[in-house]
Amino acid sequence: MSTLAYDGTALLGRQLRRIRNNPGLLILTQTTPITMLLFFGYVFGSAVAMPGTEYRAFLVPGLLAATASGGIMTGMFQAAQDTHRGVTDRLRTLPVSRAAVPLGQAAADLVVTAAGLIPFLLVALAVGWRFEGTALDALAALTLLLLFRLACTWVGILLGLASRNEEAAGQLGSVTFVLPLLSSAYIPTENLTGWLRALAEWNPISALTTALRDLSGTAPVPTDAAWPVTHPVAGTLVWSAVLVALTAPLAVRRYTRG
Template identity: 60%
Template sequence: MSHLAYDGTALVGRQLQRARRNPGLLVITQVMPLTLLLFFGYVFGNSVSLPGGADYRTYIVPGLFATTAAGGLVTGMLQAAVDTGRGVTERFRALPISRAAVPLGHAVADVLLFAAGLVPLAAVGYAVGWRNDGGPAATAGALGLLLLLRFTSAWLGVHLGMVVGNEETAGQLASTTFVLQLLSNAYVPTHGMPGWLRAVVEWNPLSAYVTAVRDLTGSAPAGLDDAAGAAWPMTHPVAAALCWSAVLLAVFVPLAIRRSARGRG
C-alpha cells in the first residue's frame, strides 16, 4: 500500500503539472461550468417558472454542480486516451511502479482540480441567486457526494480512454456524454415527463446525485424531484447516489487497473 501511495502521489503531481500546461483542460474544468451557470441563471432563470413559485436559479445551480462533477468522465477519458495514444501509458507500464498508480493518479488529480473549480462555481451560484440553506453537516455531505461523483466518473473515463486509445475518437465520444446530462433532472424536473421518459431519467445515476445535492443544500422545491410516483432514487437520493458509486467503482476500478497493466488489445 505504501508503494501505491508513493507512486500514486508522484503521478498525481504529474497530472497537476500537466493541467497547468493544458489550457483546453482548464477551459473544460473551470470556465465552461461558469459559462453554463451564467447562461442558465440569467437566460433561462428569467423565463422558466416552476410549480409552486419555486425559483429556477435555486433549482438549477445544484444540478450544474452535479453535472460539472460528472465531467470527470470527459476529462478522465480525454487524458487517458492521449497518454495511451502517444505511448505514455506503455512507458509507465515498463517502469517498476504499482499498476494501480496510473489510473489512480488520473482520478485523484481530477478530483483536486474539480474541488478548486467548485469554489468560483459556488460563488457565481450565489451571485445568480442560489442559497445554501443546509446546515454544516448537510453541506459537508453535499460536498462529499460531489467529490465522490467526480472520483467515480473519473475512473469510468480513464478506463474508456485507455480502451479507446485515440484522442480524436475520445473527443468525439466525449461530445455524446452530454446526452447523459439531458436525460437527468439537472435542468428540468421529472414530474411532467411521459411515464417511460420519467423512469429513464429518474434511474439515471446522475439524477440521484442532483437530487441529493438539492436536498442537502435545501434547494429542492417540494413536489418536483420527489413528486408522487417518483422512483426509489428520487425518494432516497443520498442512499441511491452512494449505491451507484459503489457499483460503478466496483466495476471500473478493477477494469481500469487491469487495462493499465496489460495495455491495449
Template identity: 60%
Template sequence: MTAFVLSDSRAMLGRNLRRMRHAPGLFVITMTMPVTMLLFFGYVFGSAMVVADGGYRAYLVPGLLVATAVNGVMTAMLASAQDCQRGVMDRFRTLPMSRFAIPAGQTASDVLLAALGLVPLVLCGLAVGWRIEGGPAGAAGAFALLLLFRLATAWTGHYIGLLVGTEEAAGQLGAATFMLPLLSNAYVPTDGMPGWLRTVAEWNPISAVVTACRDLFGNGGPAADVSWPVAHPVLASVGWCVLLLAVFVPLTVRRYGRDSA
C-alpha cells in the same frame, strides 16, 4: 506494499498536476464553463421556467454542480486516450510501478481540479440568488458527495479512454457525455416528461445525485410519486458511486495490465 502503491500514486499525482500547469486552457475551461452555463440557462431559459421551490436559478445551481462532476468521464477519458496514443502509457509500463498507481494518480488529480472548479460556480450561484439553507453539515455532505461522484466518473472515463485508445475516438465519445445531464432532473423537473422518459431520467444516477444535493443544501427534497432512486437520493447516490467504483476500478487496472502483456 501499501507504502509502495501510495508513493507511486503521489508521483503520478504530481505528474498530472504539472501537466495541468502546461495546459492552462483546460484549467480556464474548468473554471469558466459551468459559470457560463449557469448564466446562459439561468437567464436565457430561466424566464420561461417555473419550479415549485424558489426561482429557477436556485433550482439550477445544484444540477450544474452535478453536471460538472459528470464531466469527469470526459476529462479522464481524453487524458487516458491521449497518453495511450502518444505512447506515454507504454513508457509507464516499462517502469517498476504499481499498476494501480497510474490511474489512481490520474483520478486524484482530476478530483482536485474538479474541487477547484466548484469554487467559481458556487460563488456565481450565490451571486444570482442561490442559497445554502441546509446548514454546514448538510453542505459538507453535499460537497463530499459531489467529489465522490466525480471520483466514480473519473474511473469510468479512464477505463473508456484505455479501451478506445485514441484522442479522436475519445473526443467523439466525450461530446456524447453532454447528453447525460439532459436526461435527468439537473436542468428541468421530470414530472413534465412522458412516462417512459421520466422513468429513464429518474433512474439516471445523475438524478439521484442532483436530488441528494438539493436535499442536503436545503433547496427542496424529492417530489412525490417518483422512482426509488429519487425518493431515497442520498442512499441511492452513494450506492451508484460504490457500484461504479466497484466495477470500473478493477476493470481499469486489469485493462492497463492486459495492455502491458
C-alpha cells in the same frame, strides 16, 4: 508508506503538472459550468415555471451534478491521450504499481474539481442561490459530489484506455453532454412522459442532483419518483459504489495488459 500510496502520490503530482501546463483546457473546464449557469439561468429562467423556488437556485445543484458527471469526459480524454502518445507504454516500463497510474489520474481530477467549485459557487451566490443547510449538510453534499465525480472519472479512464485514440475519445466524450439532459439536472421530471421520466429518474445524475437540492434546502425530495430519487443520498452512494466497483478493477487490468 506503501508502494501504491507512494507511486500514486508521485503520479498525482505528474498529473497536476500536466494540467498546469495545459491552461487552456483547465480554463475551459472551469468556466463551462459558470457559462451554463448564466446562459440557462437568464435566457431560459423566465420561461421555466418553478413553483416555490427561483429557477437559477434550482439550476445550481443540477450544474454541480453535471460537473461531477463530466469526469467521464476528462478521464476518457486524458487516458486516451497518454495511450495514444506512448506515455502509458513508457510508464509500464517503470517499476511502479500498476494501479498507481490510473489512481493518480483520478486523484488529480478530484483536486482540480474541488478547486473549480470555488469560482462556480461564488457566481452561484451572486445570482441568488443560497445554501440553507447546516455545516454537516454542506460536508455531506461535497462528499457526495466528489465521490460521484471519482466514480465518473474511473468510467472515463476505462473508456479512454479502451479507445486508445485521442480523436475517438474526444468524439465519444462529447456524447456525455447528453447525460445531464436526460436527468433532473436542468428541469423537473414530474411532467415528462412515462418512459422518459423513468429513464431520467434512474439516471445516476438525478439522484445526485436531488441529494444536493435537498441538502442545500433548494427543493424537497419528491415522494412519487423512482427509488434513487426518493432516497437520493443512498441512491448516490449506491450508484457511485457500483460504478467504482465495476470500472476501477477493469481500468487497472486494461492498463496492465496494454
